[in-house]
Amino acid sequence: MASLTITDIRKKFGSQEVLKGISLSINASEFVVLVGPSGCGKSTLLNLIAGLETINSGEIKIGDDVVNDVQPKDRNIAMVFQSYALYPNMNVEKNLSFGLETRKVPRDEIKKTVDHVANMLQISELLKRKPAELSGGQRQRVAMGRALARDPAIFLFDEPLSNLDAKLRVDMRTEIKMLHQRIKTTIVYVTHDQIEAMTLADRIAIMKDGVIQQFDTPQQVYDNPSNLFVAGFIGSPSMNFIPCTVIKQNEDTGVIFKTGEETSFFIPIKRTDLSLTEWIDKDVIIGVRPEQIASGFHLQEGNKQIHEIMCTVQVLEPTGPDTLVFVNINDTKVTCRVNPLDAKQPGENMKLMVDISKVLVFDPDTKMRIGNVA
Amino acid sequence: MGKETSKANDKKLRNIKFRNRLGNLIPKIMIAPTFTVSLVCVYGFILWTIWISFTSSKILPKYDFVGFEQYNILFTQEPRWWVASLNLFIFSGLFIAICIALGLTLAIFIDQRLRGEGVFRTIYLYPMALSFIVTGTAWRWIMNPSLGLERLVQQLGFSDFTFRLLVESNVAIYAVVIAAVWQSTGFMFALFIAGLRGIDNSIIKAAQIDGASLKKIYLRIIIPSLRPVFLSAVIILLHLSIKCFDLVMALTSGGPGYSTDMPATFMYAFAFNRGRLAFGAASAVIMFITVMAIIIPYLYTELKGTRNAR
Numbered sequence: 001m002a003s004l005t006i007t008d009i010r011k012k013f014g015s016q017e018v019l020k021g022i023s024l025s026i027n028a029s030e031f032v033v034l035v036g037p038s039g040c041g042k043s044t045l046l047n048l049i050a051g052l053e054t055i056n057s058g059e060i061k062i063g064d065d066v067v068n069d070v071q072p073k074d075r076n077i078a079m080v081f082q083s084y085a086l087y088p089n090m091n092v093e094k095n096l097s098f099g100l101e102t103r104k105v106p107r108d109e110i111k112k113t114v115d116h117v118a119n120m121l122q123i124s125e126l127l128k129r130k131p132a133e134l135s136g137g138q139r140q141r142v143a144m145g146r147a148l149a150r151d152p153a154i155f156l157f158d159e160p161l162s163n164l165d166a167k168l169r170v171d172m173r174t175e176i177k178m179l180h181q182r183i184k185t186t187i188v189y190v191t192h193d194q195i196e197a198m199t200l201a202d203r204i205a206i207m208k209d210g211v212i213q214q215f216d217t218p219q220q221v222y223d224n225p226s227n228l229f230v231a232g233f234i235g236s237p238s239m240n241f242i243p244c245t246v247i248k249q250n251e252d253t254g255v256i257f258k259t260g261e262e263t264s265f266f267i268p269i270k271r272t273d274l275s276l277t278e279w280i281d282k283d284v285i286i287g288v289r290p291e292q293i294a295s296g297f298h299l300q301e302g303n304k305q306i307h308e309i310m311c312t313v314q315v316l317e318p319t320g321p322d323t324l325v326f327v328n329i330n331d332t333k334v335t336c337r338v339n340p341l342d343a344k345q346p347g348e349n350m351k352l353m354v355d356i357s358k359v360l361v362f363d364p365d366t367k368m369r370i371g372n373v374a
Numbered sequence: 375m376g377k378e379t380s381k382a383n384d385k386k387l388r389n390i391k392f393r394n395r396l397g398n399l400i401p402k403i404m405i406a407p408t409f410t411v412s413l414v415c416v417y418g419f420i421l422w423t424i425w426i427s428f429t430s431s432k433i434l435p436k437y438d439f440v441g442f443e444q445y446n447i448l449f450t451q452e453p454r455w456w457v458a459s460l461n462l463f464i465f466s467g468l469f470i471a472i473c474i475a476l477g478l479t480l481a482i483f484i485d486q487r488l489r490g491e492g493v494f495r496t497i498y499l500y501p502m503a504l505s506f507i508v509t510g511t512a513w514r515w516i517m518n519p520s521l522g523l524e525r526l527v528q529q530l531g532f533s534d535f536t537f538r539l540l541v542e543s544n545v546a547i548y549a550v551v552i553a554a555v556w557q558s559t560g561f562m563f564a565l566f567i568a569g570l571r572g573i574d575n576s577i578i579k580a581a582q583i584d585g586a587s588l589k590k591i592y593l594r595i596i597i598p599s600l601r602p603v604f605l606s607a608v609i610i611l612l613h614l615s616i617k618c619f620d621l622v623m624a625l626t627s628g629g630p631g632y633s634t635d636m637p638a639t640f641m642y643a644f645a646f647n648r649g650r651l652a653f654g655a656a657s658a659v660i661m662f663i664t665v666m667a668i669i670i671p672y673l674y675t676e677l678k679g680t681r682n683a684r
Binding site for chain 2: 050
């Protein structure tokens with residue numbers, strides 16, 4: 001295991017700058033997930049770390065060594081690819097041992113390593129089979145085994161689960177996490193799936209347009225997104241963004257939630273970490289997660305942060321444990337996560353509780369968070 | 375009224391039934407002519423040729439039965455048959471090996487994302503557009519000592535230069551190989567480049583990270599995974615070389631003497647020029663058996679392997 005330090009990396013393909021100054025500092029044995037929409041440069045960044053592409057400027061350090069000009073094979077990394085990239089003409093055993101053979105590891109040691117890895121990933125019975133004879137999940141294991149056999153300083157995963165079906169993906173996700181807890185090797189993991197990012201990562205780096213938007217723990221990224229993009233990208237169903245104008249009513253600053261032709265509610269926003277006094281009469285975007293608008297909250301009596309509104313239900317989406325209710329607030333479609341027993345039918349009015357203790361406020365022009373960004 | 379509608383319904387129903395039956399029949403009607411033609415003209419005439427080879431037919435078919443007499447003559451009393459067989463052996467061996475080697479090498483070079491790839495592709499594929507007759511004629515002029523390469527170099531001042539591949543009977547077969555290779559390498563190149571492009575790029579990346587050199591990546595991973603392409607290449611080239619007739623006719627006409635005779639030209643010469651139909655048929659049957667003996671086991675092992683693997 002080794003730390004990975006990336007300083008101000010830039011990469012151009014032709015005239016297009018794909019990475020615009022990326023800096024990341026990843027600790028030894030940390031599990032970092034790079035997440036972002038397609039085309040954000042996350043796979044390019046991974047290829048740069050692997051040495052499969054050359055950087056235009058910046059510095060990559062593995063441990064204490066600058067590896068800018070080091071060949072991929074000498075960087076002591078191993079990579080798992082989306083398409084698994086198993087060698088189609090070799091059986092599983094050869095696939096696992098190929099990297100060791102090219103490194104001239106003695107034969108009996110190769111045998112020991114292959115057996116060890118095969119046992120760990122439960123692929124011992126598959127050793128004599130060709131990749132084409134394996135199922136998707138088995139290929140995935142072999143691809144991980146090939147990386148493991150090398151015992152690298154850093155593991156790179158490039159969307160390793162996206163070719164698997166939904167159930168297998170969840171199983172393999174847990175297995176990857178367990179594997180990491182056992183071997184404690186530094187992992188850099190690329191995905192476009194924010195659930196994978198949340199569940200796996202020690203820290204998440206959210207990328208967009210070649211820039212890192214935020215690099216923090218999953219909980220921080222969820223609770224304290226630094227801008228509108230991160231807030232909308234992380235979380236499923238995603239955060240509601242309600243355009244509002246800040247007003248002053250009596251002594252309170254707050255916003256109006258208009259839920260129908262004649263129904264509107266004043267929601268005072270009064271929090272120690274968030275003051276909107278400078279924003280009175282200006283437009284803001286209120287970010288509310290679906291679970292913060294519910295049919296009721298635990299210990300809600302007398303809680304000053306919880307406000308009641310009446311809305312007309314537009315659509316219902318039962319998910320099992322919760323039902324998603326879609327309503328209109330300020331002419332924006334808003335998702336609320338309510339108890340299935342409380343959900344009203346479409347067209348009916350429904351009483352909803354808004355918990356503003358974790359509500360976020362964004363500047364509509366800069367798309368950045370307003371208030372104390374942790 | 376009710377009766378009439380039921381009658382009309384009956385008619386409609388019959389109409390539909392007829393149409394359904396017609397719909398089922400149409401595919402059969404459509405393939406029947408080609409099926410019949412290939413059944414008679416390919417398989418029928420194969421059987422007929424085998425039958426004729428057991429007779430004593432001369433210019434016209436004669437349906438008597440003389441057993442293996444023609445085969446006996448072919449193998450024991452006809453040195454020209456052995457020349458033709460040996461030529462086929464040399465020709466197909468060299469032709470297949472050189473075509474595949476050159477085609478693969480070119481494909482690997484072009485696969486390094488060369489600039490102007492499209493131009494090279496066109497250049498290499500262009501000979502494919504010519505028929506073997508044209509290729510043969512062009513190369514006959516090129517290799518003719520008094521017209522082509524030899525004369526050109528001698529005129530340039532190297533008066534000792536000789537290039538007599540086409541006129542020396544013990545090496546003339548190599549001239550045929552050169553012309554055939556020139557014609558078919560481009561096609562092999564196209565096959566192999568398609569195969570190379572079909573290989574997942576991340577396999578190469580994985581091998582790089584695994585520490586393999588470019589040479590090793592090609593030798594250990596990429597070329598072995600082109601196995602299905604090799605199969606197609608060998609089958610295509612093998613059948614080209616066995617039925618190779620027009621190229622020999624245009625380039626050497628089997629000469630000098632009969633030194634570049636191939637089984638196909640041999641068969642033609644005896645069956646049609648010399649009026650020994652049964653004898654020609656016997657040589658054709660031997661060619662047929664040879665092809666089957668090579669192709670069937672090859673197909674069997676290859677197809678069995680891929681069925682398991684995929």
